Amino acid sequence: MIPKPFFSALRFLTILPVPESWCVDETSFRKSPDWYPLVGLLIGLLLVLLDFFLCWLLPVPVASVLLLLAMIAISGALHLDGLADSADAFFSSRGREQMLEIMKDSRSGPMGVTAIVVVLLLKLMLLLALPVTWRWQSILLMPLAGRCVLPVISSWLPYARSNGTAAFTSSQFSWVRLLIALAMLSIPSFFLLGWMTGSLVIAVVCLGGWLSGLYSRRKISGFTGDTLGATCELVELLPALSVVVLAHQGII
Numbered sequence: 001m002i003p004k005p006f007f008s009a010l011r012f013l014t015i016l017p018v019p020e021s022w023c024v025d026e027t028s029f030r031k032s033p034d035w036y037p038l039v040g041l042l043i044g045l046l047l048v049l050l051d052f053f054l055c056w057l058l059p060v061p062v063a064s065v066l067l068l069l070a071m072i073a074i075s076g077a078l079h080l081d082g083l084a085d086s087a088d089a090f091f092s093s094r095g096r097e098q099m100l101e102i103m104k105d106s107r108s109g110p111m112g113v114t115a116i117v118v119v120l121l122l123k124l125m126l127l128l129a130l131p132v133t134w135r136w137q138s139i140l141l142m143p144l145a146g147r148c149v150l151p152v153i154s155s156w157l158p159y160a161r162s163n164g165t166a167a168f169t170s171s172q173f174s175w176v177r178l179l180i181a182l183a184m185l186s187i188p189s190f191f192l193l194g195w196m197t198g199s200l201v202i203a204v205v206c207l208g209g210w211l212s213g214l215y216s217r218r219k220i221s222g223f224t225g226d227t228l229g230a231t232c233e234l235v236e237l238l239p240a241l242s243v244v245v246l247a248h249q250g251i252i
Contacts, residue, residue, distance in 0.1 A: 082229020
């Protein structure tokens with residue numbers, strides 16, 4: 001029997017039609033971050049299958065654009081919204097309380113729009129630059145990496161608000177969540193990319209998540225749902241970026 005926290009994670013992180021009756025239990029909802037890495041892996045597998053079909057049907061540039069749209073759609077643009085709100089707040093040169101208020105505003109300012117455009121352009125360029133022999137492996141690892149850092153950051157940092165969308169993810173630091181996330185990232189990375197490239201991808205993802213968490217703590221003394229979304233979008237770039245750098249340097 002599949003645990004309810006998994007369905008809670010799947011319902012929260014994707015637009016897949018998961019019945020509410022499968023995951024309404026509050027305890028299951030609070031445990032759902034433990035299952036975020038598995039959801040990321042499933043998203044990666046779906047994107048890989050879609051990419052195989054699109055690259056068979058269409059030229060790679062067109063397939064890459066459509067795959068990028070699928071990456072956005074699978075989460076309902078949830079993380080892009082967090083990226084925009086975080087950019088508007090963090091680059092506003094305001095105090096902590098003002099930044100938290102800016103994140104509540106559903107409207108996107110110039111910095112938020114700029115952040116979305118830059119991240120999506122970079123993601124598209126990375127998809128186009130991926131070597132054919134490493135394309136599907138990198139695509140699989142991208143959503144996995146983004147979802148692996150979320151439970152770690154949310155148990156490492158305090159929640160910056162008294163209540164909010166992501167308050168349920170906050171808890172005392174959990175070695176279990178850390179080990180689950182690290183294992184879920186490491187095993188596919190080593191299996192798909194080999195020890196050297198896999199180790200680099202793991203190190204870059206861990207460094208990216210750590211730096212994002214430090215920056216959020218310095219700005220607002222913790223995390224919010226928006227900063228988690230921003231972190232997911234940024235870390236999602238790192239597996240493809242690592243592979244592209246290694247390929248460009250002739251290492252792989």
